[in-house]
Amino acid sequence: MLELKNITKKFGQRTILDKVNLTIPSGQILAIVGPSGAGKTTLLRCLSGLETIDSGSFLWDGQEFDPANPTDSSQIIGVVFQDYQLFPNLTVLENITLAPTLALKKDKAAAEKQAKELLERLNLTGKEQLYPAQLSGGQQQRVAIARALAMKPQILCYDEPTSALDPALRGTVAEIILKLKREENMTQIIVTHDMDFAKEVADKTFTVTDFSQRR
């Protein structure tokens, strides 16, 4: 279970997040919705450690953790960015194995074996040696998901997963997200402004409109 307690984030004088409290039971899917600029992405960035919070705490299964300074070897948060941010100079396989080999000190063979299993599960078999630019948008997104999963996170976060995809592919992402929930019991957080999509996949929605009024 992930708990956010009194999370506050300010940029200068502007309070973006004001005492956010939120609980997500393990294995569930939470959608964070709200208009542009309300602080959805900021919340995700705080949770993934890309922004430091001004006050509050994050707890995973009752244990407090600091997303900005992950210390133990098991990762709590994995992120799939809006524009994926795959590494263009590395092949699909290298994109997935880089962090496990460098950060988790996994040996290369084990990392590759794991990467190939992930690619198979995400319907990307045969793409191992291609570079990101040679893939379609949907395929790039799935590589980004595989890359995040290779770090064995407890929670997988998506920033606007449908914004860069054509409507036909929205269903595919929804399927992947639901499959991860079903087969891996993966806790997932989806930041989106796409309400239909949120309703389709999420167990619970959290709306962040409140903060924009306080500016």
Place this chain on the structure above:
Amino acid sequence: MNYINAILPSLLQGAQMTLSLFCWTLIISIPLGIIISLGLISHIKPLQLFLKFYVWIMRGTPLLLQLIFVFYGLPIIGVIFQRYDAALFAFILNYAAYFAEIFRGGFQAIPEGQYESARVLRLTKMQTLKHIVIPQVVKIVIPSIGNEVINLVKDTSLVYVIGLGDLLRAGNVATARDVTLVPLVLVGIIYLAMTGIASYLLKKIENSYSKWK
């Protein structure tokens, strides 16, 4: 033909000087340029201002002036260089400024998101630079570096003005002595050969980076 054979050794000797200047300038100014570019994008304000000033001076004044300044000017205030050292010193300072600007642009072209995604994947700063940022920067800067490399081959001829015996000087001496165009034409051909080889090698490097975008 006999004449060509007769003057070729002196031309090649000059070419050797040209090549030596060319190689040493590149070997030192490229790494120096990378270091300076990191200073230019650092958040240490005084360092950044100082480096900007240096780049402004080096790019804003003629290389010829810088050469004359180092060799004929500095001795007046007691700093004396040998001819070759003076040339190398001026070339390195000048080219490092150009390379620094090129690398600065390269580093700034890497989206912030690349650093962020590396960070959530828990790569260290050094790992991020080595595996992700530098390969991308190199790909971006190769065409501009290539231009400078070709320019450098030709700019080495400026050492003529401080009396170094480079390729151009060897050709000019022969032309003045024998009253014939042949040495100058040969000098041109040798420069073309050198820039041709440099272009070819640069193309090869560029191609090796073309498999990804």
